Amino acid sequence: MLTISRATYDAIVAHAKRDHPDEACGIVAGPEGSDRPERLIEMVNAAGSPTFYEFDSTDLLHLYKEMDARDEEPVVVYHSHTATEAYPSVTDVKLAGEPNAHYVLVSTREHGNADGPVEFRSFRIVDGEITEEEISVVAALSPVG
């Protein structure tokens, strides 16, 4: 199960709506091994595409070095689909490189940039296997310890 704060959930949705019709992407980092998505980092979609996303290679290196220095890891890797359902595509599965992450998919196909509900789903993608999981949206993550 993915447990995520309301603020982080809303920020991911806002990012997806803002970048529609292009795909939005980013991560939520948290302390290594904690499974706590604490720090949202919006990334630029270097592909600038409605059907593809990719972190810029220089941005990617900076992001991972920063997480390393802070003893963090990517707890959530999110991106949006803008014309299709919020379910991992063949490409998403083939390129999934973080076996410990929750892969969050948001679909903006219904309302685009406008207000209104979006599809927001979370998956594990390990060795080509997709497993959907429940999402618990909480007012705030519980205090550590």
Add this chain to the structure above:
Amino acid sequence: MAIEVRIPTILRTYTAGEKAVNGDGGTLAALIDDLESNHAGIKDRLIDNGDLRRFVNIYVNDEDVRFLGGLEAELKDGDQVVVLPAVAGGAR
């Protein structure tokens, strides 16, 4: 001669869980061959049909090797190499 190579989570199955390993080689291609000799299977995750895989990023001293000559990028003692899988995907 030692070059530190940072290994991403998804490839640590080849390094017994180690986040970083040492290797050597005068070029990236030679370094990868050296890694393969100690961590069998890792080469195939980095190279496809004789070229770097499109969705694997390798950096030498913070520079993407695609700008340093790819597999021919020259290496020297003390260089730091970082391997990161691309974060990419999409509906296409």
